[in-house]
Amino acid sequence: MYEAQRALASPVRNPRMATVIGRLLGAAFLICFGTGLYSHFLQEPLDWMRFPTRPEFLYQVTQGTHIIAGIACFPLLLAKLYIVFPKLFAYPPVRGLVHFLERASIALFVGASLVQITMGLLNTFQWYPWPFPFRQVHFALGWALIGLLVIHIGVKLPAITRYWSKGSLDSDHPEDAVSVDRASDAEAVRLWGSSRTGGVTGRVLDYIDATPRTLTDSVSRRGFLTTVGVATTAVVGLTAGQTFTPLNAVNLFGPRKKGVGQQGVPVNRTSEQAKVADAALAAGWTLTVAVAGTERSFTRSELLALPQTEVQLPIACVEGWSQMAHWRGVRLSDLADLLSADPDTSFRLISLEERGSFSKTQMGREYVRDPLTLVALELNGETLDLEHGYPARMIAPGRPGVLQTKWLSRIEAI
Amino acid sequence: MTTSRTGLNPPPAGIPASTSRRMRSIRLALLGVGVLLLAWGAFVMFDSVRLTRIPGVALWIAAAIVLHDAILAPIVFAFGIALRRAGRRVTGTVIAIVQGAIVVGSIVSLIAVPTLVAKNFAPANPTVLPLNYGLNLAIFWLLLALVTVGLSVWAFLRWRSSVEAFPDDSGR
Numbered sequence: 001m002y003e004a005q006r007a008l009a010s011p012v013r014n015p016r017m018a019t020v021i022g023r024l025l026g027a028a029f030l031i032c033f034g035t036g037l038y039s040h041f042l043q044e045p046l047d048w049m050r051f052p053t054r055p056e057f058l059y060q061v062t063q064g065t066h067i068i069a070g071i072a073c074f075p076l077l078l079a080k081l082y083i084v085f086p087k088l089f090a091y092p093p094v095r096g097l098v099h100f101l102e103r104a105s106i107a108l109f110v111g112a113s114l115v116q117i118t119m120g121l122l123n124t125f126q127w128y129p130w131p132f133p134f135r136q137v138h139f140a141l142g143w144a145l146i147g148l149l150v151i152h153i154g155v156k157l158p159a160i161t162r163y164w165s166k167g168s169l170d171s172d173h174p175e176d177a178v179s180v181d182r183a184s185d186a187e188a189v190r191l192w193g194s195s196r197t198g199g200v201t202g203r204v205l206d207y208i209d210a211t212p213r214t215l216t217d218s219v220s221r222r223g224f225l226t227t228v229g230v231a232t233t234a235v236v237g238l239t240a241g242q243t244f245t246p247l248n249a250v251n252l253f254g255p256r257k258k259g260v261g262q263q264g265v266p267v268n269r270t271s272e273q274a275k276v277a278d279a280a281l282a283a284g285w286t287l288t289v290a291v292a293g294t295e296r297s298f299t300r301s302e303l304l305a306l307p308q309t310e311v312q313l314p315i316a317c318v319e320g321w322s323q324m325a326h327w328r329g330v331r332l333s334d335l336a337d338l339l340s341a342d343p344d345t346s347f348r349l350i351s352l353e354e355r356g357s358f359s360k361t362q363m364g365r366e367y368v369r370d371p372l373t374l375v376a377l378e379l380n381g382e383t384l385d386l387e388h389g390y391p392a393r394m395i396a397p398g399r400p401g402v403l404q405t406k407w408l409s410r411i412e413a414i
Numbered sequence: 415m416t417t418s419r420t421g422l423n424p425p426p427a428g429i430p431a432s433t434s435r436r437m438r439s440i441r442l443a444l445l446g447v448g449v450l451l452l453a454w455g456a457f458v459m460f461d462s463v464r465l466t467r468i469p470g471v472a473l474w475i476a477a478a479i480v481l482h483d484a485i486l487a488p489i490v491f492a493f494g495i496a497l498r499r500a501g502r503r504v505t506g507t508v509i510a511i512v513q514g515a516i517v518v519g520s521i522v523s524l525i526a527v528p529t530l531v532a533k534n535f536a537p538a539n540p541t542v543l544p545l546n547y548g549l550n551l552a553i554f555w556l557l558l559a560l561v562t563v564g565l566s567v568w569a570f571l572r573w574r575s576s577v578e579a580f581p582d583d584s585g586r
Binding site for chain 1: 437440441442443444445447448449450451452453454455456458459462463467468470471473474475476478479481482483486487490506507510511513514517518521522524525526528529531532535537538539540541542543544545547550551553554
């Protein structure tokens with residue numbers, strides 16, 4: 001009984017609440033993983049992979065969701081850890097190999113989750129204070145975390161099924177709360193465990209619990225859920241305006257702002273970082289298109305003399321921001337036709353930039369042949385700014401910003 | 415406590431054996447899939463990250479656990495006690511509102527403060543972190559305080575009128 005009282009001492013620290021918050025957090029993790037994989041394979045497709053080009057804002061939605069769900073994980077993960085915190089002091093600390101493995105997996109799960117969402121957040125404003133590469137570690141941790149999530153669900157499945165539905169904790173009924181909550185839900189203790197604690201921490205917990213409780217259990221629980229809900233709404237609502245236009249006005253903490261940047265479009269990689277200014281502004285610049293041994297070079301005025309197409313397409317970045325823009329230029333499929341490229345041909349896009357992981361990228365045939373895919377020469381009614389890829393850049397529907405190659409130099413059939 | 419709650423518990427009395435057999439096989443399947451995914455993640459890590467960088471990843475994971483369990487959580491505990499101690503004279507709803515407001519403010523600050531810090535490092539270009547995050551955070555806290563005070567006064571007045579109407583029931 002003593003253990004039961006201790007385990008349920010705080011009305012929000014119960015298995016039902018752990019299930020309620022846990023499934024929201026689990027859903028957020030799955031959303032992050034799914035959208036993250038999609039973004040990963042867009043950037044590093046396997047040979048057989050083809051991607052949808054409509055809706056043209058698809059990547060804006062998937063990657064915006066990735067960042068939004070990731071930010072929502074901050075309040076949800078902290079709430080989950082708050083609920084289960086007393087279990088950190090389970091006594092005895094280890095009761096055999098299986099128990100050790102379970103606790104070790106949870107420690108890794110907690111630590112890796114905290115690192116994953118933190119590095120994701122800091123990456124959205126290009127701050128890298130850690131001693132390892134972002135992309136590779138974020139990707140590997142993504143797999144590991146989903147594995148740990150599945151393990152965690154496997155370990156806790158009896159408790160999850162027992163407390164899945166409303167009213168499953170006897171103490172959910174306020175009238176029973178005082179008697180049941182602290183004493184008699186033995187099933188809860190069996191599935192959830194006790195949290196008898198020893199040492200200094202135990203004494204601190206005792207002291208806290210001995211402090212008079214001024215909240216009724218139902219106020220406490222409703223207050224907790226409301227707080228988690230408001231906190232999640234706040235962090236999402238005050239940042240999502242960087243991609244979700246209706247929230248632009250309350251974008252207080254987003255790392256990007258719609259409309260802020262040269263020609264009203266934010267910039268990810270600058271010409272200075274890419275060290276391309278000299279080559280891009282050189283009078284002799286040409287865009288070379290190479291198909292099956294035939295090469296043709298176009299000056300900027302030659303490109304401008306070809307039929308021009310205007311499209312509305314968003315730039316959507318892996319960092320989660322997006323910006324709708326008006327582009328004008330030559331259809332890539334027109335250029336491919338000029339060189340009689342086979343309709344099944346994929347292309348390699350090569351930037352003037354000599355270093356950088358995206359200076360050479362591949363574009364699958366579904367994008368090459370899409371009527372919205374342009375070699376863009378103008379942006380929002382003006383000549384393309386140097387920071388946006390002057391003299392010519394790629395713009396295609398549904399692709400991450402890093403693949404919308406700026407400062408184009410050469411396009412070749414693969 | 416004699417029951418093990420670590421791994422695959424025996425079913426509690428009253429649950430049919432077929433249900434528990436199904437539960438057991440689902441759990442084993444989940445554990446198997448989970449371990450495979452975790453192993454794949456480890457493989458991807460060792461395959462794509464230079465070996466000398468991996469201790470850094472481990473260090474960050476360990477530091478995150480320490481930061482939460484040894485620093486953040488005790489601070490939350492301390493706040494909880496302080497509020498309970500301070501809150502002897504008002505209704506529980508007011509305490510819940512104030513507590514909630516502090517938590518919401520803290521979590522929003524957790525998201526916002528890194529932008530303030532990173533902005534000092536001169537971002538790569540002016541379109542990264544273009545906002546005045548310090549001012550925005552101050553505005554946010556101000557609004558949060560106003561809303562909290564408003565809600566608290568409302569809850570307090572409601573509580574006091576109910577205490578006056580029913581002196582025996584403090585409404586706690």
